[in-house]
Amino acid sequence: xxxxxxxxxxxxxxxxxxxxxxxxxxxxxxxxxxxxxxxxxxxxxxxxxxxxxxxxxxxxxxxxxxxxxxxxxxxxxxxxxxxxxxxxxxxxxxxxxxxxxxxxxxxxxxxxxxxxxxxxxxxxxxxxxxxxxxxxxxxxxxxxxxxxxxxxxxxxxxxxxxxxxxxxxxxxxxxxxxxxxxxxxxxxxxxxxxxxxxxxxxxxxxxxxxxxxxxxxxxxxxxxxxxxxxxxxxxxxxxxxxxxxxxxxxx
Amino acid sequence: xxxxxxxxxxxxxxxxxxxxxxxxxxxxxxxxxxxxxxxxxxxxxxxxxxxxxxxxxxxxxxxxxxxxxxxxxxxxxxxxxxxxxxxxxxxxxxxxxxxxxxxxxxxxxxxxxxxxxxxxxxxxxxxxxxxxxxxxxxxxxxxxxxxxxxxxxxxxxxxxxxxxxxxxxxxxxxxxxxxxxxxxxxxxxxxxxxxxxxxxxxxxxxxxxxxxxxxxxxxxxxxxxxxxxxxxxxxxxxxxxxxxxxxxxxxxxxxxxxxxxxxxxxxxxxxxxxxxxxxxxx
Numbered sequence: 001x002x003x004x005x006x007x008x009x010x011x012x013x014x015x016x017x018x019x020x021x022x023x024x025x026x027x028x029x030x031x032x033x034x035x036x037x038x039x040x041x042x043x044x045x046x047x048x049x050x051x052x053x054x055x056x057x058x059x060x061x062x063x064x065x066x067x068x069x070x071x072x073x074x075x076x077x078x079x080x081x082x083x084x085x086x087x088x089x090x091x092x093x094x095x096x097x098x099x100x101x102x103x104x105x106x107x108x109x110x111x112x113x114x115x116x117x118x119x120x121x122x123x124x125x126x127x128x129x130x131x132x133x134x135x136x137x138x139x140x141x142x143x144x145x146x147x148x149x150x151x152x153x154x155x156x157x158x159x160x161x162x163x164x165x166x167x168x169x170x171x172x173x174x175x176x177x178x179x180x181x182x183x184x185x186x187x188x189x190x191x192x193x194x195x196x197x198x199x200x201x202x203x204x205x206x207x208x209x210x211x212x213x214x215x216x217x218x219x220x221x222x223x224x225x226x227x228x229x230x231x232x233x234x235x236x237x238x239x240x241x242x243x244x245x246x247x248x249x250x251x
Numbered sequence: 252x253x254x255x256x257x258x259x260x261x262x263x264x265x266x267x268x269x270x271x272x273x274x275x276x277x278x279x280x281x282x283x284x285x286x287x288x289x290x291x292x293x294x295x296x297x298x299x300x301x302x303x304x305x306x307x308x309x310x311x312x313x314x315x316x317x318x319x320x321x322x323x324x325x326x327x328x329x330x331x332x333x334x335x336x337x338x339x340x341x342x343x344x345x346x347x348x349x350x351x352x353x354x355x356x357x358x359x360x361x362x363x364x365x366x367x368x369x370x371x372x373x374x375x376x377x378x379x380x381x382x383x384x385x386x387x388x389x390x391x392x393x394x395x396x397x398x399x400x401x402x403x404x405x406x407x408x409x410x411x412x413x414x415x416x417x418x419x420x421x422x423x424x425x426x427x428x429x430x431x432x433x434x435x436x437x438x439x440x441x442x443x444x445x446x447x448x449x450x451x452x453x454x455x456x457x458x459x460x461x462x463x464x465x466x467x468x469x470x471x472x473x474x475x476x477x478x479x480x481x482x483x484x485x486x487x488x489x490x491x492x493x494x495x496x497x498x499x500x501x502x503x504x505x506x507x508x509x510x511x512x513x514x515x516x517x518x519x520x521x522x523x524x525x526x527x528x529x530x531x532x533x
Contacts, residue, residue, distance in 0.1 A: 055421060060344060085423035095414045097433060107432070108422040164422055 003030035005069075006198050007052060007168060012066035014047050016059060021047045023222045025066070029168075032194055036213030036230060037202045040245065043219040045202040049170045052200070053087040054080055070167070085112060088161035089170040093177045094153035096145035101137050104145045104156055108164035123163050131159035132189050151182020155189055162193075169193070171201045175208065187212050206246055210234050218242045284510060288503030296504060300470035305490055306497060308470075310505055315472055316385075316480030317454055317512065320464065323389025323476075324396055324453045329446055331393070332400030339401075340408040341430050360398035365458040367395045372462035384477040388464025395459055396449035403445020407438035440524045447520035451513040457484040467493075483509040 007029040014022040022044045029035045037045045047056060054075070056062045068075045075083055085108075097104050105124045114120055124141070128134040133155045137148070145156055154174055161169055171190070175183040190199055190212055203209050209216055210230060217227040218239075226233060226242045237243045295309050302308035335352075343349040371391025381387040411434050419429040457465075465485035473480045487505045490497050 053421065055417065058417065058420070080420070081423040081425050083423075084421055089421045091414070091417070091421075095418055097415060097418060098437065107419070108424075111419070111422065111424040111428045111432070160418075160422065 003033070005029065006031045006071055007200075008069040009048075009051075010067040010069075012048075012051060012068065013064065014044070014051055014056065015061075015063045016047075017061040021222055022051070025224050027217060027224060027227065029198060029200060030215075031198055032196070033215060034190060034194060034199045034201060034213045036209035036216040037200065037219060038204075038206050038209045038216060038245070039219035039225075041204070042221070044222040045219050046172055048219065049089070049172055049200060049202050052168070052170060053084045053089060055084075055089065085164050086166055087168045087170060088164065088166035089172060090154070090157050090161060090174045092173040094150055094157055096148075096153050096156060098144070098146060100142045101145045101148070101156060102141040105160050105163045108160060112164060124159075127159040127163035128156075130162050130193065131155045132185065132192065133159055149182065151178050151185055154178060154182065154186055158186070158189060158193075166197070168198045168200065171199065171203075173203055173205075174201070176204065183208070206234075218245065220245070281510065284503050284506045288500060288505070288507040291498070291500040291504035292507065297508065301468070302470075305468060305486075305494055306501070310481075310483070310486060310508065312470055312472060313481040313483045313486040313505070314508060314512070316465075316482040317484075317509070319385055319473065319480060320388055320392060320460065320482055321450050321454050321516070323385055324392040325446070325450055327390055327393035328396040328400055328449070332397050332446075333404050333442060336401045336404035336408060337430060337435075340405050341426070341434065356398050356401050359394075360402070362395075363458075364395060364456050365461075367391055368459040368461050368463065370394070371459060376463055382477055383462070383464055383479050385464055385473060385480055386476045388460045388480075388482075391459045391463045392453040392456065395456065396453050399449035399452070400442075400445050403448070404438065404442045407441025407445070408434060410441065411437045436527075440527045443520050443524050443527070447516055451516055454513055454516070455484050455509060457488050460485055483512070 005028040007027075009025050009027045012022055012025040012027075013020070025048060037048065039045050050056045051064060052068060052075075056064070070078070070083070070086060078086070097107060099107075102121075102124055105127050106120050109120060109123050114123065125134065125138075128137060133152060136152060137143075137156075145153065148156060158169070175186055178186065187208070190201070193199060201209065201213055213230045215228065216230040216233045218225045218233065218237075218241075220241055226237060226239045228238075233242065234246055237246060297309055297314060298311050299309035300312050301310065339349060339352060343352075368391065371387060371394070375381045375387035375390050376383055379387075381390075415433040415437070416429055419433040420426075424432070453459075460482055464479060464482070466479040466481050467489055469479055469481050483505060487502060487509065490505065491502045
């Protein structure tokens, strides 16, 4: 079976000012897979992720060459808001807006023009259910989102992203601030979402990548060192550097 | 007791005493003005026009004039100040033009108020032919208020966490949707504080209205925006220095009313701010 690539980068190079952050990244991510990205700090993982939905450009010193395709479409042809609707992101620390649980999820659909009260509450309910948060919050939707626990907040962020119906979800170290139980819940959620979404997981936690991802890429100092099926990459890496990183000799 | 503790004790006392010196002038001023003026405050004083060469009657036209000027100033300076601050913080890139704008804002706040008065006189009264009018006075006061409003709004916008903007943008919201829904609402308390501060100052200024709007003696209410009005600070100046045999009590009473007016404005802003703070959940 030939897997269908949903994201393709061609010779992607990224800079912040004079600092080269990514060098010639050529990478294909397949539809409905969970793709893990591992590597030590400052290896360009997050920059790669944020290049996909152009969030890097919020930093005015950012520059980029190369092409990124979403399906058949070069993302250059998409406006920022259409692109970011299609490629959602979950940030490292759970970042909720200082409004109610309901309004956190409803915000995305609202800015994309959904206004009907019934439509919105339907979207909110569906998104919260998909993020496996509905049962925990259905009776307190009007409470401030900040009152939820860290793990619940992170799943709320996932629900918020799902509410705008993206094709791809990016996770930028989504569990770095969470306890093991919350982490497990977020990972469960990711497994459930596989059916309908392509997910890319950047993580500092090699074990997490091993647990969750099907294929994995190892980034080091801005280069994509190695890419492969997660079990293969973890047990029989071809590159010595990958081996060193995974067995914990550095990073 | 060891030496470090003693030094700490002394430092606390010195800091406390210095802080007292900060609040003493304001308390003394209010006390002095109230003590000397409260006797002349009556229903007639705040609802009647002056009579008998301003030595009798009330200050109603001056109260109305000051309120009109404050409202007029706000109508011009609030949208102008807030919108330009939004542009500077959220949209403008760091280039020669924005640095020039920021430099202008800083320098505007350093200009003496009499210079604003002269500028308003030549620009609005003469060049734009608005005449000595509420419109000209409001515009002059508005320009004077702009730097404070812009600076306060900028600081309020900058204090809203960057993450709110990132969340909103990452969900595909446009820049304006982001500013409108995820930034501005949380900047309102800061904007309010700055606005009320600058309007309080506008209410009390004499120099900018001297040539642009203030009437020496006009015991009726204005008929249009192109009319002159009396205003409290100028009236206070006039009765304190220009009218012989003026009962001192009336001057203090006028000062008391002006302070009360500014105090009411501050109170309104405190209430509004408390209301918005309740929404602040981070």
